[in-house]
Amino acid sequence: MSTSKYRLRLIDKAAHAGNNVNSWIMANNTYRSIWISDLHLGSTQCQADVLLDFLKHNDSEKLYLVGDIIDFWALSRKMYWPRDHNTVIQKVLRKARHGTQVIYIPGNHDENVREYDNYVFGDIIVKNSDVHTTSTGKQFLVVHGDEYDTIAKCHKWVAKLGNEGYDFLLQVNRLLRISRRLLGIQSNFSLAAFVKFKVKNVVQFISDYEDSIVSTLKDQGLDGVICGHIHHAEIKDMDGFLYVNTGDFVESCTAIVERADGTLELVNWRKTEPAIADSETLEANLHG
Template sequence: MSHRYRTIWLSDVHLGTSGCQAAFLLDFLRHHESETLYLVGDIIDGWQLKKSWGWKQSHNDVVQKVLRKARKGTQVIYVPGNHDEAARQYCGLDFGGIAIRQEAEHLTADGKRLLVIHGDEFDGVIQHVKWLAYVGDSLYTVILHLNRYYNWLRQKLGRPYWSLSQYLKHKVKNAVNFISDFEQILADEARRRGFDGVICGHIHKAEVKDIDGILYGNCGDWVESLSALVEHTDGRLEVVYWTRQASSASETAIIAAQPVREGTLEEAETCAS
């Protein structure tokens, strides 16, 4: 079934890593259309590509699909994040119909002004203790490697996709506190600058909620939650999940097409935030 929205926001795809669920995202892009498509940072993972090359055909297919949407009239706006920060030097330019911007302003159908920003600028670890962010990235890699094997077994048992890493993130107290603080800081920044709300990525936790009168939206990611943020024609925002919209047959076919490869933990490189 195809879905059409006024706007779609995607973030934290992390193309170039084995943790990226590119085949699922490609399926999502094939069945979801919009007038405007925002790419809200960490679309390509430059951190991991510097360590080893993990670019698959499915990653190429995602890039081609986005470019095709731009050619067919979808307005595509790319706001780089910390993992693809190299693209920030091109902010203000357009390539292949894709506008690269440091941040963006979005006006919803019901008149709300939303700040669109990746969010790493408000992460103290990224800004001041970057070495710790790299350590966390490595630990996260190990968890995601385990998650691949776990979901391979779940598929064999006829169970749907489930994220071990996301479950742990939402159960560990420090992680929960960090997420809560991040959301509050972004909402405060939107209020300070006169916006009605903020759309961001970075923390891999899809959400739409009100924070003290400010609309907060997070796109989620395509490593753990396989989620996107969408705007309906009436201006209403909603988080949608590929795992809930895909048919069981489609999900099984895509998972089966991605067999778990034997190898060391170092082969499963991806990102923490």
């Protein structure tokens, strides 16, 4: 891989439009490509308000929906479809009608959509996987990623049990967030994230997942992979192969974007308390 620049840009979006700190975040950003995944529409865990705000302020020539967009697992247990979830669908369809190329790559929570590979629905094309070429000619496989998760692939009932536990942690975290707000405590602490990185087996699972994708794909003439699935946003070089994970919109509210010059960035789009907009840049030169 020739020398390329990839940037991790962490953005805490201002909660109030009147805040003047880094007010440029409030304006619309236009990118060559955007990747979002794990929206889990139809689940009570979806942060649809933050997602809508992201879609409002960020446009692109190409928009990838990288799996688990609609959570059919959650809908099979309980019908939950509030107005803002419907608004998300309408917003994406509107972008497609106005010229954005929207590609929907299903995941394991919306795996029934995989039956419609290469079908077009309302200007949105369904693909089980795709190869994206950046403006600099780099090629990235775009997949949801459950194909490389042995638990999700071979032990679906275990994956569903783990999903139940994750949902429980997110529910508890929501109550903690409300309590902190009432007590005047400003914090972005996430119980689910804390448990995720304190439990040795979970940390090992994330590492195994990343290694599985890279070991499978790095000899296929690609420069990297862009995936989702494990709700852990990341951009990192692994043995000359770029591993990119979009994160999610149930906890971290992250996306991957490509600028016109081919630069890939990981953007964290979330509301803060109090209203503070902060931008931090981490740049890494990758040599092949």
